[in-house]
Amino acid sequence: MQQIQSALTPVFDLAVRLFHWLQVLLLGGLWYSAEQEWYGIHQLLAYTLASLLGARLIWGLIGSDTARFRHFVPGFRQLRHYLATKTPAVGHNPLSALMILALILLVALQFFSGLMTTDEVMTEGPLYSLVPDWLSSLAGSWHELGFNLLLGLVALHVLAAVLHQWRGDRVISAMWHGRKVLPANTPAPQLLNSFKYLLLALILFCGLMGWQGSALWPQVLTDLQTIGVL
C-alpha cells in the first residue's frame, strides 16, 4: 500500500480488467459455437479462456494488491463485519469475492469437463478416451448442467453489480476503467505492470497448443470453411 488518497484512484490493474471482459466475450463465443456445432472453434476459444484463467490464478498469487486472493477472499470475520457495516471495499467487496470464487470454479470445471466430453459424432475432448466411461459420462452431463448453473450465477452477479452501480458504488465503471473514488485517507493499492500477466497467458496458450494444436487446427479450418470465412 502507498500514499493517502481521496479522489478517483486506480484500484484494478489491466490484467484483472482484460481477464474479466475477455472472459465474458469468450463465454459468449463458447456458447454460440456449441449451438452451431463448430467444435473446432469451440475448443480454440476454450483453450484461450483456460490460458487467461490459468494466468489469472497465478496473478492472484503474484499480482497487484487487489488482484491477490489473500487481499480479497474474506475470512468469516471479515464477511460478518462487511455484512454488518457495508464498508466500501478498495478492490472486490467480500460478498462479491465469494461469487467471484464460485464463477472461477465453475468456468474451470466447464473447461476440465469439456476435455472429457464428446458430441458422439466428430469431436472428442483429448481426455475422453483416456478416462473411465463413468467419468466421461459424468463430465458430459456436467458440461451441460454446469453451464446452466454458471448462467444462473452470472445473472445474480450482474444483478448485484448493476445494483451497486446504481446505488453509487460505481463497481462496473471501476471494472471498466480501473478507478474508484475511495474514502479520504484510504491507502491506494499497489498496482503492477500487467505485462507479466499477458506473458503468462501466452506461455500457457503455447503450452496448450503444443499439446493439442496439431489435432485442433484442422478442425478449426473445417469450421471456418463451413462458416464460409475460407
Ligand code: HEM
Ligand atoms: C460471463 C459473465 C461473467 C463472468 C463469468 C464474470 C466473472 C467475474 C470474475 C471472475 C470477477 C473477478 C475478476 C478478477 O478479479 O479477476 C468479476 C468481477 C466483476 N464483474 Fe463480472 N463476470 C461476468 C459478467 C459481468 C458483467 C456483464 C458485468 C457488468 C455488467 C460484471 C461486473 C463485474 C464487476 C462490477 C466486478 C467487480 C466486483 C467487485 O469489485 O466487487 N461482470 N466478474
Ligand code: HEM
Ligand atoms: C470454459 C470452457 C467451455 C465452455 C464454457 C463450454 C460450453 C459448452 C456448452 C454451453 C455446450 C453445449 C452443451 C449442451 O447444451 O449440450 C458445450 C458442448 C460441448 N463442448 Fe464445451 N465448453 C467449454 C470447454 C470445452 C472444451 C475444452 C472442450 C473439448 C476440448 C469442449 C467440448 C465440447 C463438446 C464435444 C460439446 C458437445 C457435447 C454434446 O454434444 O453433448 N468444451 N460446451
